[in-house]
Amino acid sequence: MPAPPRLVMATRNAHKADELSRMLATWGVDPLPDDVTLPPETGETFAENALGKARAAARATGRPALGDDSGIRSDALGGAPGVRSARFAGEHATDLENLELLRSRAPVGSGVAYVCALAVVLPDGVEHVVEGRCAGVVAATPRGDGGFGYDPLFVPDALDDGRTMAELSPDEKAAISHRGAAVEALRPWLAARLGGGVNAG
Numbered sequence: 001m002p003a004p005p006r007l008v009m010a011t012r013n014a015h016k017a018d019e020l021s022r023m024l025a026t027w028g029v030d031p032l033p034d035d036v037t038l039p040p041e042t043g044e045t046f047a048e049n050a051l052g053k054a055r056a057a058a059r060a061t062g063r064p065a066l067g068d069d070s071g072i073r074s075d076a077l078g079g080a081p082g083v084r085s086a087r088f089a090g091e092h093a094t095d096l097e098n099l100e101l102l103r104s105r106a107p108v109g110s111g112v113a114y115v116c117a118l119a120v121v122l123p124d125g126v127e128h129v130v131e132g133r134c135a136g137v138v139a140a141t142p143r144g145d146g147g148f149g150y151d152p153l154f155v156p157d158a159l160d161d162g163r164t165m166a167e168l169s170p171d172e173k174a175a176i177s178h179r180g181a182a183v184e185a186l187r188p189w190l191a192a193r194l195g196g197g198v199n200a201g
Contacts, residue, residue: 132181
C-alpha cells in the first residue's frame with residue numbers, strides 16, 4: 001500500500017512547523033519552499049487566514065497544503081488580541097514584547113483561550129478547515145523555557161498543577177493544546193482523503 005502523500009506546511013514559523021510535523025508524522029509535513037509567497041494575514045478569523053495560506057501553498061506547489069492560524073483571546077480584553085496575536089505589540093513585535101503587553105493589560109487569573117484553525121487545501125481544490133481550543137488563565141508571572149509565544153503566561157485549565165504551557169513537555173502540551181485539538185479533529189478527514197491511520201502520529 002503506497003504511503004500517504006506528504007503535506008507542505010504553509011508557514012514560516014519554525015515553532016509551528018515543528019509542532020505540526022510531530023503531530024502529523026503519519027502523513028509527513030515538509031517545509032514551505034523558499035520561493036513561495038504567503039498572503040498577509042488580513043482575515044477577520046483564524047479560519048480565513050489559515051485558508052489563505054493553504055491555498056497559496058497548494059497553488060504554488062501542486063501539493064496538499066496545510067495552513068495554520070492561531071492566537072490567544074483574552075476575556076478581559078474582549079477577545080483581543082485574537083487574529084492579531086503575533087502583532088499585538090506592533091507589526092514586527094517579538095514574542096516577549098507581545099507577552100509583556102498582554103501581561104500588562106490582562107489581570108492575573110483572568111480567562112484566556114488559545115485558538116487554532118487548520119486548513120488543508122488539496123491540488124484539486126478541495127478544502128477543509130477545523131478549529132481547536134484550549135482554555136486557561138493568566139499566570140502571575142511568566143514561567144518556563146519551553147513552548148513559544150504566550151506559553152509562559154498561559155496556565156491551562158486541563159491540568160490542575162498550575163504549570164504554564166511553557167513548563168510542559170512537548171507531548172504534554174500536544175495532548176491538551178489548541179493545536180493538538182485541531183490536529184485530532186483533522187485526522188479522520190486526512191485519513192479518508194489521503195490515507196494513513198487515524199490514530200497514528
